[in-house]
Structure formats: C-alpha cells, structure tokens
Amino acid sequence: MMISDGMRGRIGTAVGLAAILGIAAAAQSAASPIPRQSSPPAAASTTAGHPSSKAVDRLVDELRKHPAPASKKDGQIGLYLIDAAGGPAVRIANEPDEGLNQCGSPVWSHDGRRIAFDATPGTPGKAEFSRSRIRTLELDGDRLTGQDLGLGNCPDFSPTDDRLVFLLNNAPNNQMGVWLMKADGSGRRILGDYGRPRWSPRSTQFLIASFGTPTDVTIMDVRPENSGKLVVPDHQVFSVPSWAGDGTVVVAVGPFKGPADSIALIDATSPADGKIKDVLWKKDGGSVIRSESPIYSPVTGRCVFIGHIPNRNRALYTIDPAQGKPGTARKLEPGDALDTLIQDPTFSPDGRYVVFSSSRKPPADANSAPEKPAGAAKP
Numbered sequence: 001m002m003i004s005d006g007m008r009g010r011i012g013t014a015v016g017l018a019a020i021l022g023i024a025a026a027a028q029s030a031a032s033p034i035p036r037q038s039s040p041p042a043a044a045s046t047t048a049g050h051p052s053s054k055a056v057d058r059l060v061d062e063l064r065k066h067p068a069p070a071s072k073k074d075g076q077i078g079l080y081l082i083d084a085a086g087g088p089a090v091r092i093a094n095e096p097d098e099g100l101n102q103c104g105s106p107v108w109s110h111d112g113r114r115i116a117f118d119a120t121p122g123t124p125g126k127a128e129f130s131r132s133r134i135r136t137l138e139l140d141g142d143r144l145t146g147q148d149l150g151l152g153n154c155p156d157f158s159p160t161d162d163r164l165v166f167l168l169n170n171a172p173n174n175q176m177g178v179w180l181m182k183a184d185g186s187g188r189r190i191l192g193d194y195g196r197p198r199w200s201p202r203s204t205q206f207l208i209a210s211f212g213t214p215t216d217v218t219i220m221d222v223r224p225e226n227s228g229k230l231v232v233p234d235h236q237v238f239s240v241p242s243w244a245g246d247g248t249v250v251v252a253v254g255p256f257k258g259p260a261d262s263i264a265l266i267d268a269t270s271p272a273d274g275k276i277k278d279v280l281w282k283k284d285g286g287s288v289i290r291s292e293s294p295i296y297s298p299v300t301g302r303c304v305f306i307g308h309i310p311n312r313n314r315a316l317y318t319i320d321p322a323q324g325k326p327g328t329a330r331k332l333e334p335g336d337a338l339d340t341l342i343q344d345p346t347f348s349p350d351g352r353y354v355v356f357s358s359s360r361k362p363p364a365d366a367n368s369a370p371e372k373p374a375g376a377a378k379p
Contacts, residue, residue, distance in 0.1 A: 050299060050350035052112030059112065060353060062144040063137070068094035070362035075124045077102040077341065077359045079117055084302055084347065084354050086318065086332050092355065093117060096135050096146060102127055103135075104357040105154045105196075109161045110349050114138040116155040116164065117357075129153055130170040134185070149185035154196045157183075158203060165197040165206060178208055192220055201246045207268075209240050217241055217249075219271040232266060232274040239306075240344075241266075244296035248277065250303065252291040262326075263294045263305055263319070281305070281319050282326040289317065289329065293343060297351030304332065304345055304354050313338035316345065316356060 063081055068091045079093040092115075095101045100119035107116050120132040134149040149155075152166040161183060168179045171190075178192040191197075195208035195218070204223075207230070210216040214236040221227045230237065232253060238260035241251040247269045252260035253276075261283040267275040280296070280303045283289065292314075294305035301321035307329065308314050316332040332354075341359040348354075 052110065052349040053352070055112035056108075056348045056350055056352065059115070059137075059139055060348075062139060062142070063092045064090055066144050068092055071095055071101070072362065073101055075101055075122055076361075077104060077357055079103045079106050079115075080356055080358055080360075082316070082332060082354050082356070084297070084300070084304065084318070084352055086330075087334070089333055089356075089358075093119075093135075093137060095119075097133070097148075100133060100135075105344050106346050106355040106357065107156050108346055108348050108355065109157045110159060111161055112349050114157075114161075115355060116149070116157065118153045118155065120153070132169065134164070134166060147185070149181070150188075152179070152181075156197055156199045158199055159201055160203070165191065165199050167194070167196060178206075193218075196240055198241075198243055200243050207241065207243070207249065214238050214254075215240065217251075217271075219268055226269065226271070228271045230266070230268055230271045230274050232276065235276075239292040242293075242295045242346075245298040250280070250294045250296040252294055252305065260291050263291050263303060265296065279326045281329055291317075293345060295345050295347055295354070297347045299349075300351035302351060303327075304347070305329075306342055306345065307331075309338065313340050314342045315339065316342065316354070 060081065068078065071094055076094065078091050080089040081092045082089040093103045096119050099121045102120040102122050103117055105118045115137045117135055118132045119135050120127045120129055122128050132151065132153045134152040134155050136147045136149065138145060151170050152168050154167040155164045156166070157164055163180060163182055165178060165180055169176055171177070175190050177190060177194045178197045179188055180191045181188040192208055195210050198207045198209070200206060204221060206220045208218045208220065215238055217230040217237055219227055219230055234255065235253040236256055238252045238254060241249045244250040244265055247267065249266050249268050251264060251266055253262050253264055254260040262279055263281040264279050265277040267277050281291065288309055289307040290310065292306040292308055294303055296303045303319040305317055306314050307317040315338050317329040318332050319327040319329055339358045339360050343357050345354050345356040
C-alpha cells in the first residue's frame with residue numbers, strides 16, 4: 001500500500017519527503033537497504049558503555065534533586081521518572097507555566113541531554129490542545145532549565161537530535177497535522193497528515209498513529225514501496241506503538257473484535273505485510289490486564305507497558321528480559337495504588353529509566369507525608 005492520497009497531498013512523492021528531510025533522493029533510491037538492527041538477547045545487556053549514559057545520569061541526578069512542586073488543582077497531570085527495573089516514581093514536571101497544567105507525551109533525546117514534552121491548559125475531561133506548548137527539561141551546565149519551543153503536541157527527536165517531528169493543532173491556513181522543526185523550535189514546515197508521529201532510528205522513516213481504538217498506523221518512508229498502512233494479518237493494533245529498533249515496532253495487538261491480548265515485536269519493513277517477530281507478553285487465562293502503549297529498549301531487551309485493569313484503573317508493568325518469551329508481567333511501582341490516568345511511557349536512550357505521564361494526586365497532607373522523590377524543578 002502506498003502513501004494515502006491525503007498524505008500525498010501534504011508531502012508529494014517520496015522525492016518530496018526526501019527534500020523536506022534534506023536527503024538526496026537519488027542517492028536514497030540507489031543505495032542498498034540500510035541494515036536493520038537485530039533483536040538483542042533475552043538477558044539485559046549492560047548499559048555502562050552506552051554513549052548517552054553519562055548525560056542521562058547527570059540529568060536524572062538534577063531531576064531528583066529538584067522536585068516539581070505538587071499541585072492540587074483540578075485537572076493536574078504531571079510527568080514522572082522511574083527506574084526501568086522498578087521502584088518509586090519521582091515527579092519531574094508539573095505546570096511549567098501558569099495554566100499549562102496537563103503535561104504529557106515525553107520523549108528523551110538520543111544523546112540523553114534533553115526531555116521534550118507537551119504542556120496543555122485544561123480542566124478535567126477538557127484539554128485545550130490548540131494551545132499546547134512544547135517544552136523541554138535539560139541542563140545548562142549544572143543548572144536544570146528548560147525551553148519553550150512553541151505551539152505543538154507529541155514531539156519526537158530525530159536520530160541526530162537536531163530536529164523534532166510533532167503534531168500541530170493550531171496551524172496556519174488550517175494545516176493541522178504532523179510538522180517538522182529544528183531543535184530550537186525554528187524552521188517549521190508541514191510534513192504529513194494528522195496523528196501522533198514517531199521518528200524511526202532510520203532517519204528516513206516515521207510512523208504516524210491515529211488516536212482511535214483500534215489504532216491505524218501509517219509508515220512514511222522516502223522509498224514509496226516501504227510506505228503505507230501497517231497491517232498485521234489476523235490482528236489489530238491497539239494504542240500507540242513505538243519503534244523498537246530499525247524497521248521494528250513494538251505494539252499491543254489483539255484479534256479482530258477483541259481487546260489487546262499480546263505485546264509483540266513487529267517487522268514493519270513491508271508495512272502491508274507486518275510480521276510478528278517475537279511475542280514479549282501474552283495474556284493468560286487468569287490475567288485481567290489489558291496492555292496499552294508498550295515501549296521496548298533494544299539496548300536492554302526490556303519492555304514496559306501500561307496495564308489497564310478494567311474497573312480498577314492503570315499501572316506500569318515490566319517484562320524482565322531474562323525471562324524468555326513470552327514473559328510474565330510485574331508491576332513496576334511498589335504498593336497497590338493504581339492511577340486513573342497513566343500514559344505516554346518513554347525510555348531513556350540507554351534503557352535505564354522510564355518517564356511517563358500521570359494524573360495521580362499528592363498526599364492529603366503534603367507537609368507531613370511528602371511523596372517519594374518527586375522530580376524536577378520548574379523550567
């Protein structure tokens with residue numbers, strides 16, 4: 001399946017997409033396919049030598065030293081940081097500017113130096129996405145700071161961190177959809193149709209996910225034969241998938257007319273014929289968990305996902321890489337508490353930490369019962 005007519009109107013042919021991305025289309029057509037990353041072993045690999053780990057450590061240390069202040073305002077949604085192996089979560093962002101009380105869609109830069117996210121005004125059940133701002137948490141020397149990159153939602157970094165792809169709900173000439181900009185927020189231009197964008201480790205490829213259930217996923221590639229709707233035979237895709245290496249996505253899948261019952265790595269090299277490579281987790285007869293928004297680290301082999309327990313809300317779960325496949329899910333945070341809303345998990349580039357969005361409330365008496373280390377200074 002080729003790029004849809006609507007999307008073709010936005011980006012033209014694959015040559016047009018190559019021009020937008022600054023890629024030599026002729027060279028891209030003539031080049032041999034980029035080698036795809038192989039799946040890592042089941043056991044977690046060490047991250048000590050990962051190029052981003054020192055930067056990740058510095059940013060995490062500062063985020064933990066400078067908690068984002070708690071707020072009891074209605075409709076509050078904050079960002080939280082947790083060790084990927086489990087433990088208490090820490091709040092890292094909470095209303096970075098007055099009125100921007102709903103934080104979501106976090107993403108970590110590949111060099112480990114920045115976390116980008118969107119901040120939206122709104123009341124419970126009513127977010128004003130046309131007024132969302134893209135914000136960052138980052139270090140300026142040893143000082144925790146942040147930037148406002150302008151209007152937008154759902155940012156994601158390019159493989160070289162010099163650009164971001166994002167969703168724009170307040171666009172000139174009614175050009176709502178996926179846009180591209182430089183890492184400082186300048187040089188904005190339209191890229192594709194409406195949806196949540198994710199940039200592949202391959203710089204010439206994106207996915208755009210719809211916000212419906214089940215989820216429509218479109219792969220955009222400078223090579224038209226590798227573009228189109230992701231189809232997994234006999235399965236539907238649920239919630240937002242993520243890249244799990246070059247040419248591979250991790251998705252929550254389930255049968256037609258049924259909820260998601262598995263988490264799988266999908267070979268998306270030919271989107272019209274997506275192939276299941278590995279099943280990381282499968283719902284057994286005694287489980288009531290429904291999986292949402294899985295993420296997978298090719299560095300560690302670990303998978304984290306949102307587990308929705310019907311009538312009992314949500315929590316983060318992890319599938320430990322040493323278990324084999326499919327593995328058993330365990331709750332990532334201690335205790336029995338569940339969140340009414342939890343969404344948008346994302347790994348640090350070295351796979352050691354997860355950032356996510358939650359509507360959890362601060363303790364009733366914040367002075368006598370403060371939260372566990374709660375995150376980062378307000379930008």
